[in-house]
Structures are given as structure tokens and as C-alpha cells.
Amino acid sequence: MVGAVQDAGVVVTGAGGGIGAALARRFAAEGARVVVNDLDAGRAQAVADEIGGIAVPGDAAAIVDRAREALGGTVDVYCANAGVASGGSEAADEAVWALAWDVNVMAHVRAAHALLPDWLERGRGRFVSTVSAAGLLTMIGAAPYSVTKHGAYAFAEWLSLTYRHRGINVHAICPQGVRTDMLDATGSAGDLVLKPTAIEPEAVADALFKGIAEDRFLILPHPEVAGYYQVRAGEPDRWLTNMNHLQQKWEAAE
Numbered sequence: 001m002v003g004a005v006q007d008a009g010v011v012v013t014g015a016g017g018g019i020g021a022a023l024a025r026r027f028a029a030e031g032a033r034v035v036v037n038d039l040d041a042g043r044a045q046a047v048a049d050e051i052g053g054i055a056v057p058g059d060a061a062a063i064v065d066r067a068r069e070a071l072g073g074t075v076d077v078y079c080a081n082a083g084v085a086s087g088g089s090e091a092a093d094e095a096v097w098a099l100a101w102d103v104n105v106m107a108h109v110r111a112a113h114a115l116l117p118d119w120l121e122r123g124r125g126r127f128v129s130t131v132s133a134a135g136l137l138t139m140i141g142a143a144p145y146s147v148t149k150h151g152a153y154a155f156a157e158w159l160s161l162t163y164r165h166r167g168i169n170v171h172a173i174c175p176q177g178v179r180t181d182m183l184d185a186t187g188s189a190g191d192l193v194l195k196p197t198a199i200e201p202e203a204v205a206d207a208l209f210k211g212i213a214e215d216r217f218l219i220l221p222h223p224e225v226a227g228y229y230q231v232r233a234g235e236p237d238r239w240l241t242n243m244n245h246l247q248q249k250w251e252a253a254e
Helices: 018-029 041-051 064-070 094-122 143-166 187-193 201-213 225-234 236-253
Strands: 009-012 033-036 077-080 125-130 168-173
Touching (some): 009 018, 009 064, 018 033, 018 041, 018 077, 018 125, 033 041, 064 094, 077 094, 094 125, 094 143, 094 168, 125 143, 143 168, 168 201, 187 236, 225 236
Parallel strands (some): 009 033, 009 077, 125 168
16 A cells, blocks of 8 residues: 555645544654645644644635646645535525535536546556545435535546556545534534444554555445435435434424
């Protein structure tokens, strides 16, 4: 595994804390040169200082060129980790929907657009998308988040099927609850669905590196998600009924 990332130029967005910080630490520990990105410049710098990386703060959708320059001209691995956990229903303000779409989907699209010409010319590159189990399943009480995470998964899947024969590796990380600030922000729905089985961010990094070693697209830090996904695909009405029971349980507790 060390050989796969030794001296690689790695970018991790949303790396000022949580999953992103855990990924940045793990890549650095494996010998990579790591750009730490976060909207919060102070948090990005703190993680960069800790791991001997380079802080490149700012909007994750527009940092590829600056990150490439900071790494000496080449990005080998790009971790599209930054995201927003937008709650609400169909009635959520359109600005909430727009932000979720922009951060959770279009930031990945823009990064890939900026990275792929060089990667395709070189015949190699690795794109890591932090999606969510919500991108395979859904999440009660969070329509903007669920819908846009489905979009993030679909885009990662499309990248993989389109470019894998040209040396591009793509990984979609789909955890359930992870003990981060984002989990705390999910409120009572997260307390019901996610917190009981929540894992540490470092476990997500472990799952990614195992997936890289095994050359797997779909990374499931919670293995049970595979079973839920199979039921959703094979028995959609059964799955929707079970999820509706969960919705009713949440409503009754509110």
C-alpha cells in the first residue's frame, strides 16, 4: 500500500476536520505529499502543520490549479471530500437546494474537469469521492442531502465506467454515521438513524486504504450497507415500507 501513494501528490478537500482530516493524516503517514483544503483557513493550516502538508484554503470547487502548483505541478490523488449536510424536505428553500447541489455534486464535476486532461495524458490518476450511505439509500429528514449525494455517487460511477480502461481509478466512500461535526448537525434524525452505529473518521480512512489495495470502486466502512442496498434494488417496496416505518418513528418522537 505504501507504494501506491509514496510521494504521490494528494489533495483532500474539506480536510480541516472529520473524515477529511483523517484522510489527510493517513495519506501523509503513508508517505504522500498532501494539500489540505478547507473553507476555514485556520483549520486547514492546523492540519497541514500537524502532518507536514500544505494548506490551500478556499472553495473546494476552485482549488485544483492552486493545489497543483503547491504540489510542484502534478496531482496524483484527489479526494473530493467537502460536503454539506442540508436537511429539509421538498419545501426547503431553493438556496439550500442550490448550495447542496453545488458543493455535493458540482464541486466534484469541476474538479474532474480540471484534473482529467493531465490524468488522461499520463494514463493514471485517482479520484476519491466521499459520498455517503445516503447516496446509495437515503436519509430521513434530509431531501437536499439525499438527492445530491445520489448525484455524487452517480457521477463517481460514471467517471469509473468511462475512464477505468485509461488508467483512472475512482473510489466512492459511502459510510453511514461518522463521529464528526456534520453528524452532530443532523439533529434528531441523525440521533435515531446514524449515531447508534457511528464510527470514528479514522475507520473511514482505513476502509479507503483497504479498498485502494483491493482496487475496489465502492468503499463501505459500514459493511451492512451492502445488504440494505441489495434490498433497495431487489425489493424496493419492502425497502420503502421499512424506511417509512423509520420515518413514522422519527415523527412520533418529535
